[in-house]
Amino acid sequence: MDKNIxxxxxxxxxxxxxxxxxxxxxxxxxxxxxNLVEAEDGQAALQVxxxxxxxxxxxxxxxxxxxxxxxxxxIRTDPQTAxxxxxMVTAEGLKENVVAAVKAGVNNYVVKPFTAEILQEKxxxxxxxxxx
Amino acid sequence: MTDxxxxxxxxxxxxxxxxxxxxxxxxxxxxxxGAFLTHLxxxxxxxxxxxxxxxxxxxxxxxxxxxKLILQEIAPVARAQELLSQGVSLLLTWAxxxxxxxxxxxxxxxxxxxxxxxxxxxxxxxxxxxxEAEPEPAAAMESQIWEDPELVANFIxxxxxxxxxxxxxxxxxxxxxxxxxxxxAVFRPFHTVKGVAGFLNLPQIQELSHEVESLLDEAxxxxxxxxxxxxxxxxxxxxxxxxxLDDLQEALSDHRSLQRFDLQDIKEMVKKLxxxxxxxxxxxxxxxxxxxxxxxxxxxxxxxxELQAQEKTPPPAEIQVEAKKAPPPNAAPPPVEQVKxxxxxxxxxxxxxxxxxxxxAAEGKAASDAQLPATVxxxxxxxxxxxxxxxxxxxxxxxxxxNPNLLTISDPKLERxxxxxxxxxxxxxxxxxxxxxxxxxxxxxxxxxxxRDLSRKSKKTxxxxxxxxxxxxxxxxxxxxxxxxxxxxxxAVDHGLETPKERQAQGKPPEGHVWxxxxxxxxxxxxxxxxxxxxxxRDRILAKAQERGLVQPGEQLNPTQIDxxxxxxxxxTAETITDIxxxxxxxxVVRLTIERLQxxxxxxxxxxxxxxxxxxxxxxxxxxxxxxxxxxKERYILPAVAVRETLRPAASDYFTVQGQGEIIKVRSQLxxxxxxxxxxxxxxxxxxxxxxxxxxxxHEGKQRGLLVDDILGKQEVVIKSLGxxxxxxxxxxxxxxxxxxxxxxxxxxxxxxxxxxx
Numbered sequence: 001m002d003k004n005i006x007x008x009x010x011x012x013x014x015x016x017x018x019x020x021x022x023x024x025x026x027x028x029x030x031x032x033x034x035n036l037v038e039a040e041d042g043q044a045a046l047q048v049x050x051x052x053x054x055x056x057x058x059x060x061x062x063x064x065x066x067x068x069x070x071x072x073x074x075i076r077t078d079p080q081t082a083x084x085x086x087x088m089v090t091a092e093g094l095k096e097n098v099v100a101a102v103k104a105g106v107n108n109y110v111v112k113p114f115t116a117e118i119l120q121e122k123x124x125x126x127x128x129x130x131x132x
Numbered sequence: 133m134t135d136x137x138x139x140x141x142x143x144x145x146x147x148x149x150x151x152x153x154x155x156x157x158x159x160x161x162x163x164x165x166g167a168f169l170t171h172l173x174x175x176x177x178x179x180x181x182x183x184x185x186x187x188x189x190x191x192x193x194x195x196x197x198x199x200k201l202i203l204q205e206i207a208p209v210a211r212a213q214e215l216l217s218q219g220v221s222l223l224l225t226w227a228x229x230x231x232x233x234x235x236x237x238x239x240x241x242x243x244x245x246x247x248x249x250x251x252x253x254x255x256x257x258x259x260x261x262x263x264e265a266e267p268e269p270a271a272a273m274e275s276q277i278w279e280d281p282e283l284v285a286n287f288i289x290x291x292x293x294x295x296x297x298x299x300x301x302x303x304x305x306x307x308x309x310x311x312x313x314x315x316x317a318v319f320r321p322f323h324t325v326k327g328v329a330g331f332l333n334l335p336q337i338q339e340l341s342h343e344v345e346s347l348l349d350e351a352x353x354x355x356x357x358x359x360x361x362x363x364x365x366x367x368x369x370x371x372x373x374x375x376x377l378d379d380l381q382e383a384l385s386d387h388r389s390l391q392r393f394d395l396q397d398i399k400e401m402v403k404k405l406x407x408x409x410x411x412x413x414x415x416x417x418x419x420x421x422x423x424x425x426x427x428x429x430x431x432x433x434x435x436x437x438e439l440q441a442q443e444k445t446p447p448p449a450e451i452q453v454e455a456k457k458a459p460p461p462n463a464a465p466p467p468v469e470q471v472k473x474x475x476x477x478x479x480x481x482x483x484x485x486x487x488x489x490x491x492x493a494a495e496g497k498a499a500s501d502a503q504l505p506a507t508v509x510x511x512x513x514x515x516x517x518x519x520x521x522x523x524x525x526x527x528x529x530x531x532x533x534x535n536p537n538l539l540t541i542s543d544p545k546l547e548r549x550x551x552x553x554x555x556x557x558x559x560x561x562x563x564x565x566x567x568x569x570x571x572x573x574x575x576x577x578x579x580x581x582x583x584r585d586l587s588r589k590s591k592k593t594x595x596x597x598x599x600x601x602x603x604x605x606x607x608x609x610x611x612x613x614x615x616x617x618x619x620x621x622x623x624a625v626d627h628g629l630e631t632p633k634e635r636q637a638q639g640k641p642p643e644g645h646v647w648x649x650x651x652x653x654x655x656x657x658x659x660x661x662x663x664x665x666x667x668x669x670r671d672r673i674l675a676k677a678q679e680r681g682l683v684q685p686g687e688q689l690n691p692t693q694i695d696x697x698x699x700x701x702x703x704x705t706a707e708t709i710t711d712i713x714x715x716x717x718x719x720x721v722v723r724l725t726i727e728r729l730q731x732x733x734x735x736x737x738x739x740x741x742x743x744x745x746x747x748x749x750x751x752x753x754x755x756x757x758x759x760x761x762x763x764x765k766e767r768y769i770l771p772a773v774a775v776r777e778t779l780r781p782a783a784s785d786y787f788t789v790q791g792q793g794e795i796i797k798v799r800s801q802l803x804x805x806x807x808x809x810x811x812x813x814x815x816x817x818x819x820x821x822x823x824x825x826x827x828x829x830x831h832e833g834k835q836r837g838l839l840v841d842d843i844l845g846k847q848e849v850v851i852k853s854l855g856x857x858x859x860x861x862x863x864x865x866x867x868x869x870x871x872x873x874x875x876x877x878x879x880x881x882x883x884x885x886x887x888x889x890x
């Protein structure tokens with residue numbers, strides 16, 4: 001377990017597909033996070049961010065109304081959340097997306113399907129960097 | 133210095149900043165790489181126009197390396213980062229000295245490094261076509277599927293929901309093939325299904341959605357024109373995916389392993405379409421069948437002609453297959469069919485196929501926030517239970533109120549309290565019932581796909597208009613009305629509408645219209661299925677009915693009665709052969725299904741102007757408005773909708789006709805009289821009609837008088853099934869528990885009329 005990660009922090013899972021939210025939640029729980037909230041789209045996610053103290057956002061890329069990238073951009077332009085760690089979930093074969101997200105300031109990304117180990121590694125990378 | 137100075141100053145500073153970013157870069161440092169790439173872009177924007185080819189190459193390779201580091205496509209990482217630093221320092225030298233160090237040692241070192249990392253080749257073919265790598269399911273997830281069956285079940289339900297959205301979304305894409313938003317809405321479900329399938333270790337579902345997704349991705353990026361063949365393929369993909377989901381569901385409940393599906397055909401078609409790139413002029417309303425794999429159109433025509441030749445008497449509405457091919461693309465507006473939504477949607481652009489929000493809404497907190505409607509997913513069996521129990525509660529409550537002992541107490545407070553209890557219970561009942569109500573839109577939208585397929589196959593141009601998608605209906609009825617609806621829509625396109633040629637010959641516009649309207653009226657849900665086709669051919673219907681012995685020669689029937697003959701069992705049999713409408717499933721089945729739902733079906737047809745079928749169903753199957761009547765010792769409940777009037781006939785209006793039984797005259801009209809106790813053989817004396825009440829009831833346009841002793845009241849009754857063994861008793865639709873706790877039987881008029889006749 002990584003000492004840089006506070007497993008008590010609240011993690012926000014954003015995905016329009018309920019099954020996918022469940023899967024991500026399960027994996028996050030497996031890693032050790034149990035303080036989880038979810039949102040079914042970007043708009044709802046922003047609302048949650050306004051009201052709650054979120055430590056990490058795990059968002060899908062491909063969502064109706066507001067893409068993960070647009071959500072990320074909104075998070076980065078709001079001074080309240082500009083530094084909030086964001087992890088993007090994406091699908092293989094969509095490389096332009098990943099590069100665009102990284103340029104927009106995503107902290108890390110993970111390609112579906114992923115295992116708990118992979119996600120944990122990505123999250124550890126994020127917080128190691130933030131701590132360093 | 134020249135006037136170029138400030139710019140080169142800026143350039144130098146930019147490159148120094150870039151060098152700093154490279155130095156700070158750690159392994160796997162995505163934010164750092166992101167900052168590097170955006171910085172690189174900024175510098176590129178201020179590059180002097182006369183920069184040499186080496187500089188251009190350097191910038192391109194730096195960006196390439198940056199991208200590959202992000203995507204983890206370059207190794208070793210340390211070597212790649214070193215290359216970045218070497219490249220940037222070369223650029224710095226160039227900026228400082230204004231000449232590129234082309235022959236210098238650092239350039240050679242860089243060049244060698246770039247070659248080692250495979251960049252030189254990549255530079256030649258920048259957009260390397262993605263290798264046809266099959267998406268490998270994560271091996272580590274192998275055991276997950278049966279571990280969490282609930283998750284898989286959720287996935288099946290959610291995936292189906294999203295697939296429904298695709299079908300109506302596709303119609304929009306067909307109309308506006310370049311509308312990126314519409315394409316995205318179709319793309320997204322495949323993408324998401326693929327993603328989740330990867331987690332659940334469902335390689336075939338993943339593979340198929342990947343195929344379709346990749347095709348749509350080409351369309352999104354403008355490399356592929358969306359034409360009818362593309363849409364057909366996508367629909368085929370949807371169908372296959374649905375089959376797979378069905379299989380998955382069965383596998384899940386039977387604990388068996390998954391079936392293996394052959395995806396070769398779809399994969400080949402995808403490849404073919406991708407290679408073609410599809411010319412822009414591809415006809416929209418394309419030939420019935422796909423080029424090679426299937427039957428050629430002439431063969432099909434031949435086969436159909438043979439079939440028709442075999443028929444002795446032509447069916448009332450025969451198949452019309454035009455040999456004519458699709459209209460040229462420039463003639464007549466091409467849309468195969470159009471969905472005109474008469475929703476007063478606020479601003480929203482044609483929000484394509486938004487997946488049903490309520491079902492997908494989160495259980496999470498987010499959903500409960502501000503603007504979003506808070507929704508909870510509840511197992512339908514729980515709601516059914518609740519509705520049932522509420523029915524019981526209403527009954528129990530009225531039993532208490534009618535308790536004779538209680539009635540003797542005259543206490544105003546008790547009265548008030550009881551009234552309060554009954555108000556609350558009936559409100560609770562309403563609320564619990566409303567929980568089971570869902571908008572009918574999803575069911576109506578399923579017809580979009582159906583109409584599209586039918587119009588392609590029958591070569592008729594059809595515009596489908598949906599109205600009243602928000603109309604709510606009991607969830608349990610949704611499934612029950614689906615089949616009748618499909619049948620009626622099929623008939624509308626297949627038999628009701630004429631071919632474009634026929635229509636034009638009659639001075640009608642070539643495209644036919646089908647309207648599907650849903651609305652609430654008088655406590656009923658009404659669904660209209662209307663088309664502007666040829667109308668019912670009454671002469672033919674009558675001739676056929678006579679031939680089949682449904683009507684006696686010489687019997688006088690009014691037009692409505694003739695139209696209703698098509699609902700008679702045995703009227704439409706194997707004669708309506710097309711591969712679209714299928715065989716033998718007649719309108720009688722449609723009528724039966726609707727009547728089983730306590731509903732009614734009506735026809736309104738006008739020659740050459742079209743036909744409208746109107747389905748009228750109660751809001752819910754659980755409760756009907758009933759009249760409680762007494763016959764001897766029995767109590768029956770008559771559906772209030774069926775009762776036309778109640779009267780006590782004068783002796784002069786009562787006749788007994790030889791061979792026809794009792795008849796009463798109600799204003800110049802003669803109506804056969806039925807005695808329930810005879811039909812049900814419950815004994816009890818025959819009261820003369822002049823001392824009893826006659827209730828004139830109507831069913832399928834026929835009227836009968838039911839003789840009853842008394843009307844005890846009107847009340848909403850909760851329909852209870854009579855259980856397996858009594859279910860098939862003719863004349864009874866179910867039972868209920870009356871206010872005083874006794875059982876009342878709910879009459880089924882169709883059955884009673886039949887009993888009286890037989």
